[in-house]
Amino acid sequence: METVLRLMQNRRFWSMCAGFLGFFAVWYGSVKWVPLAPFGRLPDPVKVISEWLNPNPVFGISIFVKTYYYHILYSTYRATTAFFLALALGVPLGILMGWSRKFSDFASALLALLRPVPPLAWVPLAILILRGGEAAVIFVCFLVAFFATVLNTHAGVKSIDPDYFRAAACLGASRKDVLFDVIIPGALPNIFTGLQIAMGAAWFALAAGEMIAAQYGLGFLIMEAYNLVQTPTIVIGMATLGILGYISSAIIRLVGNRLMRWREEVIGVKS
Amino acid sequence: MALPAGEQVAPRECDRNGTAMAAVGGGVSIRKVSKVYDPEGARVVALYECSVEIAPGEFVALVGPSGCGKSTLLNILAGFDTLTSGEIYLNGKLLASVNRPLQPGPDRVVVFQHGALFPWKTVLENVMYGPLRQKAMTAEEAEKKAIDLLQRCGGLDRVATSYPTELSSGMQRRVEIIRALMNEPQVLLLDEPFRAMDTVSKTTMHQHLLEMYRMSRRTIVFITHDLEEAIYLADTAIVMTTRPGTVKKTLAVNLPRPRIPEMMSSREYLDLKRQAAEGVHEEARKAFERGEREQA
Known part of the structure; x- marks a missing residue:
């Protein structure tokens, strides 16, 4: 109850609501009253929401239909698998590159060459090598998430103030101590920025990958609805992807704030 | 000068008498140390045959304009940088020479200009x-000693569980000095630790530092470009020349301890300031003119 009351008094909350309302008003207005053919073909928000909440949806997808959740589960499974693979491989690699000059020279040229290849260009090769859509979609998502993770982790290690290394050396820290006491915590802010980007990139690649090579998933749902010209279902798929993307990045932010409580600025006590 | 009787004794005399104020810090002997950056190419001589003798427990301030090599000297002492020629002895034992590059270690702990407490x-x-x-102490021993030191340095134990970002910059600096003192270093190296502070905080910090010095009796090498600070704090103020950096003037500061802010208007203090100022201003002018020449 108290939380609700506080929310009611929060200016930012009302601004956010106003933003949403404005968006829906413009959407509704442009569909209903702008006499242009493209707007006429766009489903209006009322139509989309009533389909989304319909126990007997016209085009077969709503929150009351099991298949809808299959799509969500498949997409979430693929995106998170790719994300965790990128986390498990990208963070150590980025730290290693920041820790050892030699390794950095060795790896960075290769990364610089591979990174500009657009993720979707990997799809055909991935399908042929990995024999099928499932692994190929995950692989492509992993790839984009991996590059974001490695590069940001590496940048994070590079950004650590050299005085911290010197201070650690003065205080008798070994090379291993420096890794755990300086490099990892010092790079953590950038690592989490990288993970946020990686998660976003994974969803981005996922939607595209599922359109090409999958039997389930929100990307597939959107593509199927496109083939059948079911515009409300397309919008439902898009909105669901947006919500899932928001939730996943909120979780990462939460974990980050938890691990980096030292960053939260508190007003200092004056000496 | 208005000082309570019985306190007008210089610290080193106390040492000789073997009183409770005996120094526990190390003696440092810097002999003809030179540092040349890029010897094959540009040959920038940062230090040239610099010699300084520091007695155990002495508070030495190195003063000079920026670019005089005082930070280079500190970095060499700390083991962050190598020397091109000369030797450094600690307690009579060879610490660093050309063939014996020095590693940083807990016997010579640095307190950094911009602060280097681990924020995490x-x-x-x-x-x-x-x-x-x-692995010099168990966790319990270390905690006991840390709390004790924090408590004795102006009640800092009440912020023991805070993160550095929650502290004022003055408190951060004090904590960093305490972190250094925990290691019982032979030499405490302070690299312009109060540079970014306003005058009032600086004065407060001076009293805190003097108190910590009185308590610990460690040898201190204090780097600053602020002449008044150097004289007010140190037993010996060493004025350095600009590039190539070398010792221009050594001033024995015979002001009694404990030092109090009122001393800054005493005749002895003003005399010392005048003597040192001549050296520093000459060097600052030279540095400035050279800067202009390099710009032209």
Whole structure:
């Protein structure tokens, strides 16, 4: 109850609501009253929401239909698998590159060459090598998430103030101590920025990958609805992807704030 | 000068008498140390045959305009940088020479200009860090000593569980000095630690530092470009010349301890300031003119 009351008094909350309302008003207005053919073909928000909440949806997808959740589960499974693979491989690699000059020279040229290849260009090769859509979609998502993770982790290690290394050396820290006491915590802010980007990139690649090579998933749902010209279902798929993307990045932010409580600025006590 | 009777004794005399104020810090002998950056190419001589003798427990201030090599000298002492020629002895033993590059270590702890407390560790974790990593103490011992030191340095134990970002810059600096003192270093190296502070905080910090010095009796090498600070704090103020950096003038500061702010208007203090100022201003002018020439 108290939380609700506080929310009611929060200016930012009302601004956010106003933003949403404005968006829906413009959407509704442009569909209903702008006499242009493209707007006429766009489903209006009322139509989309009533389909989304319909126990007997016209085009077969709503929150009351099991298949809808299959799509969500498949997409979430693929995106998170790719994300965790990128986390498990990208963070150590980025730290290693920041820790050892030699390794950095060795790896960075290769990364610089591979990174500009657009993720979707990997799809055909991935399908042929990995024999099928499932692994190929995950692989492509992993790839984009991996590059974001490695590069940001590496940048994070590079950004650590050299005085911290010197201070650690003065205080008798070994090379291993420096890794755990300086490099990892010092790079953590950038690592989490990288993970946020990686998660976003994974969803981005996922939607595209599922359109090409999958039997389930929100990307597939959107593509199927496109083939059948079911515009409300397309919008439902898009909105669901947006919500899932928001939730996943909120979780990462939460974990980050938890691990980096030292960053939260508190007003200092004056000496 | 208005000073309570019985306190007008210079610290080194106390040492000789073997009183409770005996120094526990190390004696440092810097002999003809030179540093040349890029010897094959540009040959920038940062230090040229610089010699300084520091007695155990002495508070030495190195003063000079920026670019005079005082930070280079400190970095060499700390083991962050190598020397091109000369030797450094600690307690009569060879510490560093050309063939014996020096590693940083807990016997010579640095307090940094911009502060280098680990922001991801609490005050207590920072202070305990040295002894724990050197495996010199158990966690309980380290915590007990850390709390004790924090408490004695102006009641800082009440912020033991805070993170450095929650502290004022003055408190951060004090915690960093305590973190250094935890290691019982032979020499404490302070690299312009109060540079970015306003005058009032600086004055407060001076009293804190003097108190910590009185308590610990460690040898201190204090780097600054502020002449008044150097004279007010140190037993010996060493004025350095600009590039190539070398010792221009050594001033024995015979002001009694404890030092109090009122001393800044005493005749002895003003005399010393005048003597040192001549040296520093000459050097600052030279540096300035050289800068202009290099610009032209």
